[in-house]
Amino acid sequence: xxxxxxxxxxxxxxxxxxxxxxxxxxxxxxxxxxxxxxxxxxxxxxxxxxxxxxxxxxxxxxxxxxxxxxxxxxxxxxxxxxxxxxxxxxxxxxxxxxxxxxxxxxxxxxxxxxxxxxxxxxxxxxxxxxxxxxxxxxxxxxxxxxxxxxxxxxxxxxxxxxxxxxxxxxxxxxxxxxxxxxxxxxxxxxxxxxxxxxxxxxxxxxxx
Numbered sequence: 001x002x003x004x005x006x007x008x009x010x011x012x013x014x015x016x017x018x019x020x021x022x023x024x025x026x027x028x029x030x031x032x033x034x035x036x037x038x039x040x041x042x043x044x045x046x047x048x049x050x051x052x053x054x055x056x057x058x059x060x061x062x063x064x065x066x067x068x069x070x071x072x073x074x075x076x077x078x079x080x081x082x083x084x085x086x087x088x089x090x091x092x093x094x095x096x097x098x099x100x101x102x103x104x105x106x107x108x109x110x111x112x113x114x115x116x117x118x119x120x121x122x123x124x125x126x127x128x129x130x131x132x133x134x135x136x137x138x139x140x141x142x143x144x145x146x147x148x149x150x151x152x153x154x155x156x157x158x159x160x161x162x163x164x165x166x167x168x169x170x171x172x173x174x175x176x177x178x179x180x181x182x183x184x185x186x187x188x189x190x191x192x193x194x195x196x197x198x199x200x201x202x203x204x205x206x207x208x
Contacts, residue, residue, distance in 0.1 A: 002025060002027055002036070002153075002155035003155060003156065004147060004148045004149065004150070004153035004154065004155060005024065005072075005147070005148070005153075005154050005155065005156055006148065007070065007071065007072045007148050009071075009072070010070075010071030010072035010088060010089065010090050010091075010147070011070070011071045011072075011090070011091065011092050012071070012090060012091065013044075013046065013090065013091055013095075013097060014044035014045055014046055014047075014090045014091065014097035014098060014099050014184075015044045015046060015184060017044070017071075017088070017090040017099050018042045018043065018044035018099045018184065018186050019042075019160075019162075019165050019186045020159075021039050021042050021088070021099060021101070021154065022039055022040065022041075022042065022160045022165060022186060022187070022188055023038060023039065023040075023157050023158060023159060023160040023188070024038070024039050024154050024155065024156060024157050025037065025038055025039070025107065025154065025155040025156075025157050026039055026086070026101060026104060026132075026136065026154050027108075027152070027153055027154070027155055028136040028137055028138055028142075028151070028152050029150065029151050029152075030137050030151075032112055032137065033109055033112050034108055034109050035106075035108065035109035035112050035113050035135060035136045035137060036106075036107055036108040036109060036136075036155075037104025037105055037106045037107055037108075037125075037126050037132065037135070037136070038104060038105040038107050038157065038193075039101055039103075039104060039154070040103050040104060040105050040187060040188045040191040040193045040194050041101075041102040041103035041185070041186070041187040041188070041191075041193075041194045041195060042099050042100060042101055042102060042185070042186050042187070043099065043100040043102060043170045043171070043184055043185045043186075044097075044099055044184040044186070045087075045097060045098050045099070045100065045184075046097055046179075046184070047067075047091070047095055047096045047097045048096065049179075050176075050179045050182075051175075051176040051177060051178050051179050051180075052170060052173035052175075052176035052179050052180065052182075053096075053097075053098070054067070054077070054098075055067050055068075055096035055097075060096075063077060064096060066089060066143065066144050067089055067096035067097070067098055068093065068094060068096050069089065069093055070089075070092065070093050071088075071089055071090045071091055071092065072088070072089065072146065072147045072148050073088075073089045073144055073145065073146055073147060074086065074087070074088070074089070074142055074143060074144060074145045074146075074147055074152055075087040075088070075089050075098050075143070076133075076138065076139070076140050076142055076143045077140070078140055079130065082130070083129070083130030083133065083134070084130065084133040084134075084138055084139050084140055085100060085129040085130065085133065086100070086101050086129065086132070086133050086136075086138050086142075087099060087100045087101070088101070088147060088154065100129060101129065101132065102128065102129050102132075102171070102185075102187075102195060103126060103127050103128060103129075103132065103187070103193055103194050103195050104125075104126035104132045104135075104136075104193065105126070105191060105193040106122050106125045106126055106135070106193075110122065110125070112137075113125045113126070113135035113136070116134055116135055116137060117131065117134055117135050122193075123192060123193060126193065127193060127194070127195045128195050138152065160188055164188055164189055164190060165186055165187070165188065165189065166186070166187055166188075166189035167183040167184075167185060167186055167187075168183060168185045168187075169181050169182065169183060169184075169185060170182070170184055170185045171185065171195075
């Protein structure tokens with residue numbers, strides 16, 4: 001059984017946790033079996049100051065409540081009434097920051113993922129936040145789960161070198177007038193499993 005990352009990993013700002021999550025394994029154990037994928041693309045959301053975040057301005061609702069607790073819990077929200085999106089809560093209690101996982105490289109339970117998604121193309125199984133949640137069987141029912149537990153968790157894996165991590169602005173936050181252009185989307189630049197990236201960002205700007 002893979003071991004979940006410790007709580008201390010998450011008790012940092014989202015912009016620190018996000019690139020550190022690249023290469024780690026997002027795992028979901030269900031009655032159907034284990035499905036897991038290597039994290040290849042993420043976005044950081046920095047709490048009340050970030051007008052792209054759900055907690056912007058200190059917004060505190062039933063949906064965002066989990067963000068105000070300790071790091072290392074699952075924040076899951078729905079879009080269009082159809083898709084779920086998985087986020088890891090980061091930072092200490094009282095600081096509502098999260099990292100959205102946008103794409104995975106499937107590594108375990110591919111047949112199960114294919115059945116859930118209706119495709120056996122590995123490049124399409126988890127290339128987007130809604131797709132990866134469907135492939136892993138993640139829904140809003142998993143909201144609030146402890147990521148340091150054994151059902152829905154992120155397992156350790158070798159660190160991705162900074163020179164392989166590329167950056168770009170986040171996706172679909174045109175409403176964010178102040179933080180829209182922050183380079184808080186991190187992805188493994190040579191991974192075929194990353195969702196579409198503007199050409200000028202695919203070849204430029206790494207952390208290293």
